[in-house]
Amino acid sequence: MRRAAAFVALLLCLYWTRAQGESGGLTENDVTQIEVQSEILGVKATSDQTNITPDIWAELKELRDMVIQHSVELRNSKSNIEKLEQENTVLEARMNASDNKVEQLERENTDLEARLNTGEKVMEELQRENTVLEARMNTNENEVEELQRENAERPKVAFSVGLTDAGQVGPFSADITLKFSKIFTNIGEAYNPSTGVFTAPVRGTYYFRFNALEAFGTDKLVGIKLYHNGKQITLSYDRVVSNGYATVSNAFVLQLEKGDVIYLDLQTNCSVYDDSKNRTTFSGFLLFAM
Template sequence: MRSAAAFLVLLLCLYWTKAQGESGGGTENDITQTDVQSEILGVKATSDQTNITPDIWAELKELRDMVIQHSVELRKMEKLEQENTDLEARLNTAENVVEELKRENTVLEARMNTCEKVVEELKRENSDLKSRLNTAENMVEELKRENTVLEARMSSNENEVEELKRENAERPKVAFSVGLTDAGRVGPFNTDITLQFSKIFTNIGQAYSPTTGVFTAPVRGAYYFRFKGFEVESSNWIGIKLYHNDKKITGSDYNDSISYVTVSNDLILQLEKGDVIYMILWSDYIIADESSNHTTFDGFLLFPL
């Protein structure tokens, strides 16, 4: 009977302990002294009815304490298992995150390598551009210097052109070209005469006088003169000469006894202002002209002195 009672009390204690664990209403500290005393009183009452010895109560108390201790340890183990499960889940999540970060890191490293290569290429291109820029700047500076020189030369040339324009505007313009006559022969005369070239082709500056047949130099300078004489009869002699003031410069007489007779000459003379140039027909000589203008006298100012 004692053994049966003890077994029943043990079962009751185990059932009560399990019920407390499943309901979640207790922990290792939830079993109070009042509960223990109630259980002891209940068991004691039963023991009084069944005459159980005090040794059984000690064993029951020991068994109860063991059951409580095991329950506490079980709950700790369950809690640890839950925590372990949570930690494993978190660890798995962390490992997944680490793997993802590794993949991202690999991608970033690849992108970083690409960026570094691009940076190096840009550095080389930048260096080339700097070199080209320096060359261009040097060329610009050289062109600026050349432009400055050219501007100075252009200014000088412009000044010279203006000076030449002024000189040209101030320099007298002198040129004449005249023919002798349309009447045919002139001469012969028993004395030298000044030929009066009466047909005016050009007389710029009016330095030649068709009335006197004399050219008067308006300025000191170098002058060019040319003359030509003509005769239709081969048996006749042409005799003309050019005078500077009262000095004979050149003369021509000619007869070929074959056909028409012509003479010509030209020269450059330095004249002072007021000097005169004219043509003389020698005495006893003949010269002829007509509308074809075979006998002419020309001259113009080359440049003043």
């Protein structure tokens, strides 16, 4: 009966020990109490050892040793748990720092993406503008090429001539066509210095101008007629007085057909003067073909 009571008490101690371990571990006082209880049970058991077999006492001693060993292991586990908790705290701090860094990088990445999107939009706009400019440039180039072709195909006509270096010409008893022998410009060879006649090479609008001088005498007359195909366009007329000089000049824009002729006649009883200073001149050029 006593043996059974001692065995029950030991089992209660083991149960209590297990409960303490599950609730957070054994303290040193708990281990000491277990050892004292084990010794008391040992004493009680000794008083009755004459009635208990040696195998039961050996098993009880083995159980006691196991309880003590478990208590030591629990203390070690508690230390390991505390160490792991500390390491976990450090890891959590590092993790939080990493999370903050990730958030910062995400914000920076968002900002970079917004800037990149803005840059792409600007680039697209510039590309559109460049496309428009290229189209306009191509159009302008085509227009320039067309103008160059038209200009190349368009006849180039211009002349500027002087009368003579000999001095005075005239007066004559009849009108004469003035033959301007000094050629300054004769593009297109439309003016003939042998006849004094300009012949229109193409149908178009032309500009003509003349200037004449008479000097060194009194009562000298200067009179220049402009003719178009034998039709008088104008008469420019003046008189020299008091041994001075007189000048006449005029200009016209005329529409001519191909083959039309323009020339200057010196009027009857009139004279003109010219020398190396080119006092009497005749010029004209094509404004545009028609």
